[in-house]
Amino acid sequence: MDRFVFAGRTCVITGAASGIGAALALHLARREALLFLVDRxxxxxxxxxxxxxxxxxxxVATEVVDLADGGDRLDLAAAVEARFGGTDLLINNAGVTLSGSFEQVSMDDYDWLMEINLRAVVRTTKAFLPQLLARPGAHLVNLSSLFGLVAPPRQVAYATSKFAVRGFSEALRHELAGRQVGVTVVHPGGVRTNIATSARLSGPDLDGQQAAAAKAFSEKALTMPPEEAARQIVAAVESRKPRLVISKEAKAGDLLARLIPGHYWNVIARVLPKGL
Structure with missing residues (x-):
């Protein structure tokens, strides 16, 4: 496929109010794109x-949407079509996480996370796919995670959702091959967003340990500016890169998971900063 040109193209971003989504909006704005921004x-x-x-x-158009509401997003696609005539680039960026072990996490909270991180990605893609197919050279970006490559303890729900986003994106890319719609799956690791500190606490946190652990993780592990992650994502879309792993830590985790798939966490756990 030809390189993606952003000027004058309609770009839809979910989770656009902060973090990587906000940084993407500004990068694409500087490329003179038409923006449709979605967030709760x-x-x-x-x-x-x-x-x-x-x-x-x-x-620039905006739509306030809570992706946890289970909607099919057909109304969102219709709003974009009415305003801009269709979509050239869809970026499914919105995501949340939970704090606590699988034993602690309630099924209501587990389902809430899966609704936003996985089902909303699938439903939004399904709703916008006719528009993407109708615009030759269109592109889809789905945000997975480092935890869609490796699966840490105490992140069972999050890792489940992000591994699923990875599989969905790769299968859809193969299905759309030859139909002039590119698909990029992104695996960020260590990007400085508020996802850890805004994690939903599932179950009691009477002594504040869960909140303290989230704060420590954010300060020690999330160091890359979201602007740099957004720059890399925009470059990946422009060059039609099918897969983007962001940060040296994510690349190391990816390599370990492929080299020693049954034992990679033993290695990672030994090099994690104390307290994480």
Whole structure:
């Protein structure tokens, strides 16, 4: 496929009010894209939209949506079509996590995470696929994670969702081969977002250990600026890269999982910073 050109193309981003999503919006704005930004945080969404307009976006529209509500997203696709005529780039970026072991996590919280991290990705892709297929040279980006390559303890729900996003993206890429729609699956690791500190606490945290652990993880392990992650994602879309692993830690984890798939965590656990 030809390189993706962003100027004048319609780009839809979920989870656009903060973190990687907000950084992506600004990168694409500087490329003179048309932006349709989605998030449940109305205030953050309005702030990012204003910044994107100032940065050079040709047009910006927003939609406040809680992806946990189980909607089929056909109304979202219809709104984009009505405003911009269709979609050239869909970025499924929104994601959440839980704090606690699988034993501690309630099934209601587990289902909440799966609804946002996996089912919303599938439903949103399904809703927008006709538009992508109707625009030759369109592209789809799904955000998996380092934890879609390796599976750590105390992240059972999150790893389940991100491994599933990886499989969904790879299978869909193979299915769409030759139909002029590119698919990139992204595995970020160590990007400085608020996903850890905003993790939902499942079960009692009377002594504050779960919250403290999330804060320690965020400070010690999440160090890459989201702007750098966004830059790499934009470059991957432009060059039609099928798979992007972000950060040296994620690349090391990916290599270990392929070299010693049954024992990689024994190695990783020995080199993790104390307290993580």
């Amino acid at each position: 945080d109305a205030g953050g969404l309005a702030r990012v939209a204003a910044q994107a307009k100032a940065a050079g976006a040709r047009d």
